[in-house]
Amino acid sequence: MTAPRAQWGSKVGFILAAAGSAVGLGNLWKFPYVAGENGGGVFILAYLVCVIFVGVPLMAGEIIIGRATQKSPVGAIQALTHKGSFWTSFGWLSVAAASSLLSYYSVIAGWAMYYAYLAVTGGLTTAGTVYGDVFSQTVASGGLSLSWHLAFMGLTIAVVLGGVSNGLDRWSRILMPSLLVMLAGLVVRSYFLEGFSAGLDFSVGIRPEEFAASSMLAALGQAFFSLSIGMGTMLTYGSYLKRDDDIMGSTLQICALDTIVALLACLVIFPIIFTYPELSPAQGPGLLFASIPTGMSQMPFAGLLMTVFFFLLVFAALTSAISLLEVPVSFLIDRFGWERRKAAAVAGTAIFLYGVPSALGGVEGGAFFGFLDQLDYIVSNFMFPLGGIGLSLFVGWRMPDEIRHDHFLSGSKFKVFYNVWLTLLRFVVPFGIAVVFLNAIGVV
Ligand code: TRP
Numbered sequence: 095m096t097a098p099r100a101q102w103g104s105k106v107g108f109i110l111a112a113a114g115s116a117v118g119l120g121n122l123w124k125f126p127y128v129a130g131e132n133g134g135g136v137f138i139l140a141y142l143v144c145v146i147f148v149g150v151p152l153m154a155g156e157i158i159i160g161r162a163t164q165k166s167p168v169g170a171i172q173a174l175t176h177k178g179s180f181w182t183s184f185g186w187l188s189v190a191a192a193s194s195l196l197s198y199y200s201v202i203a204g205w206a207m208y209y210a211y212l213a214v215t216g217g218l219t220t221a222g223t224v225y226g227d228v229f230s231q232t233v234a235s236g237g238l239s240l241s242w243h244l245a246f247m248g249l250t251i252a253v254v255l256g257g258v259s260n261g262l263d264r265w266s267r268i269l270m271p272s273l274l275v276m277l278a279g280l281v282v283r284s285y286f287l288e289g290f291s292a293g294l295d296f297s298v299g300i301r302p303e304e305f306a307a308s309s310m311l312a313a314l315g316q317a318f319f320s321l322s323i324g325m326g327t328m329l330t331y332g333s334y335l336k337r338d339d340d341i342m343g344s345t346l347q348i349c350a351l352d353t354i355v356a357l358l359a360c361l362v363i364f365p366i367i368f369t370y371p372e373l374s375p376a377q378g379p380g381l382l383f384a385s386i387p388t389g390m391s392q393m394p395f396a397g398l399l400m401t402v403f404f405f406l407l408v409f410a411a412l413t414s415a416i417s418l419l420e421v422p423v424s425f426l427i428d429r430f431g432w433e434r435r436k437a438a439a440v441a442g443t444a445i446f447l448y449g450v451p452s453a454l455g456g457v458e459g460g461a462f463f464g465f466l467d468q469l470d471y472i473v474s475n476f477m478f479p480l481g482g483i484g485l486s487l488f489v490g491w492r493m494p495d496e497i498r499h500d501h502f503l504s505g506s507k508f509k510v511f512y513n514v515w516l517t518l519l520r521f522v523v524p525f526g527i528a529v530v531f532l533n534a535i536g537v538v
Contacts, residue, residue, distance in 0.1 A: 099164045100258035101334050107263035109344055110270040112331050113351040114413025117273070119202065120320040122410060123381050125356035126363045130296045130375055132312050133305035138298060138357070140310055144317040145349055148526045151518040152323045152482060154345040155489035158501045160332025161341065162493075166424035167326035170333065174493055181492060184484030188326025191477035192421035193441070195325065197449035198466045199418065200250065203411035204242030204453070205232055205383060210404035218387060219397045229383040233456035240453045244446060246408075250415040251442035254423055257434055258334045262416055269409045276406045277358050283399065284365040293364030296375065298357075308533075315530045319474070320352055324482030324527070327417045330424050341501060342508040342515070366390065382407065419445065479531035483524045490520035 102108040129137045163170040168185035175181050209232075212218045218228075232238055253261045284290060318324060335341070363381070366389040367373045373385045390399045419442060426437035455465035489498065498516075503509050532538045 099334065101336055103259035103263040105336075105339055105344070107259070107267055108331065108335055108339070109347050109351075111262050111266035111413070111417070112328060112344070112348045114266045114270050114410075115322045115327050115331065115417035116320060116348060116352040116414075117270075117355045118199075118320075118322075118410050118414040119382075119407070120316070121352065121356040122359045122407065123363065123379075125316060125320065126297045126360040127375055127381065128312050128316055129298065129360060130364065131304075132309035133301045133303070134296065135298050135300035136302050136305040137309055137313060140305070140313040141317060142353070144310075144314045144526075145321070145353060147518055148314060148523050149317045149321045149323065150342075150345055150349055151515050152486050152523050153321055153328050153349065154342050154502070154515065155519050155523075156323060156326070156328040156485055157332030157335065157341050157345065158498060159485070159489060159493065160329040161335045161337075161339075162497050162501050164333050166330050166333060166421065166428050168425055169428045170329060171488065174488075174497070181484070181488050184481060184488060185326065187477060187481050187484065188329065189422050189425050191325045191473060191481055192327060192418045193445055193448065194469060194473050194477065196250075196415060196418035196445050198452040198469055199411065199415055200246045200445070200449050201239060201243045201452045201466060202379065203408065203415060204239060204244075204246045205229075205379070206404055206407040206411060207246055208232060208238065208242045209383065209387075210401065210408050213397060213400040213404050216397060218400050219391060223387075223391065225387040225391070226380070226384040228387075229380060232383075234458065236454040236457050236460070239456060240450065243449050243453045246411075246415070247442055247446040247449070249412060250419050251438050253412070253416045254419045254438045254442070255435055262420065265416070266413055269413050273406055273409045273413075274355075276402050276409075277355065277362065279402060280362045280399075280406070281358055283393075284362050287365045287369045289368030289370075290365040292368035293366070294361065296368065297360035297364050311530055311533050314526055315534070318478065318482060318527065318530070320356060321349060322414070322417065324478050324485060325418075326421050326481070326485075329485070330421050331417065333424070338505040340504075340506045340508070342506050342511065475531070475534040479527050479534070482527045483531070486519050486523040486527070490516065490524070 159170050163173040165173055167188040168182060171182045171185040253265045255261060322328060364375065366386060367375050370389045370392065373389055386403060387400055390396050390403065393399060422441040423437045426432050426441060427434060451462040452466040452469060454460060455462040457463065499512065502512050502515065529538065
């Protein structure tokens with residue numbers, strides 16, 4: 095006998111947890127930057143089109159697989175096909191992708207935690223701090239990166255140990271609203287900066303001349319990454335959803351929240367960059383860990399601003415990390431009948447160890463140099479798109495029609511869109527991901 099499937103404590107809990115998974119570094123630094131490079135407002139329009147026509151259908155599809163089977167990725171696909179089916183490999187791929195992403199996501203989040211600690215203790219505002227140096231020293235110190243990676247994984251494990259309603263649901267309901275409040279506070283601060291209009295213009299100003307075919311691909315890639323689809327996280331979260339919740343309605347709310355956070359991030363980051371002439375919208379973690387503190391350190395209440403900013407990053411990363419850890423944990427619970435405590439401890443420890451080379455990889459000339467970047471390349475360009483194509487084809491073509499239909503319709507205000515949704519999922523979503531994938535590996 096197995097225990098009944100855990101469930102979300104409330105509908106809001108599910109939406110906030112799923113939005114928490116989606117809202118992460120992708121929203122806070124990647125979105126504003128990519129938008130700025132690709133024509134600003136025109137890019138944002140293209141992004142919205144990608145979210146609506148590709149992101150929404152796939153997210154709803156993943157949630158449907160989860161809820162219909164009440165299982166984690168491998169068991170879910172097996173339950174809808176048969177043991178040893180080819181489709182099950184996409185379930186395995188999800189578990190591998192989520193574990194791989196978490197292994198280095200935790201290292202980056204560990205840096206944010208270290209910065210939050212420095213901000214609170216005043217270590218970021220001592221006169222003469224050169225933030226670029228603080229960042230390169232942090233990355234280059236294996237001991238520091240490793241300790242904070244351990245601390246962050248510990249926190250993630252602690253939340254996941256609490257289970258679905260007492261861990262994931264409860265913490266998402268605390269962390270997500272706090273994140274929104276902090277973000278709103280920072281938007282207000284940025285509004286009063288000299289560079290507000292220049293910053294705004296950089297990321298949202300309409301510049302059609304900068305929009306190219308490659309911008310469309312950038313928009314599509316960004317939509318996939320930002321919405322956390324193709325990795326089985328939405329599938330796993332869907333498996334704890336109640337029978338009568340409206341899946342399409344929830345999906346639209348999750349996607350809207352994710353997009354709002356990305357747009358607000360534009361209003362925070364770029365006004366800061368454009369206020370101080372020594373800063374430029376350079377890509378990469380340096381933007382968050384060096385440029386923003388450099389700017390903030392010149393404002394009144396610098397310590398407070400930096401504290402808020404780095405807590406924002408840690409909260410965003412934590413809600414994403416718990417959704418990633420939940421994938422292997424629910425897999426272990428379903429497959430081997432383990433208790434949650436054992437599953438969380440074992441999966442969490444294994445992923446911590448998996449992250450060790452990423453944590454040590456900042457030491458130039460060291461054995462693991464560049465490990466994080468290489469793993470990220472494999473996860474973002476191979477695991478993630480293949481998972482997305484597999485899951486969309488599975489829901490579109492292979493999943494039994496009556497189950498798919500039933501779960502789309504149940505409790506939904508969006509019943510009339512069933513055929514539109516199915517058509518998008520069958521053709522547009524896999525084709526879209528395939529093009530992004532081929533582009534990333536240099537074929538088109
Ligand atoms: N969406 C996250 C972000 O914007 C990154 C991400 C991609 C993710 N896939 C995921 C997070 C799966 C959690 C689970 O940063």
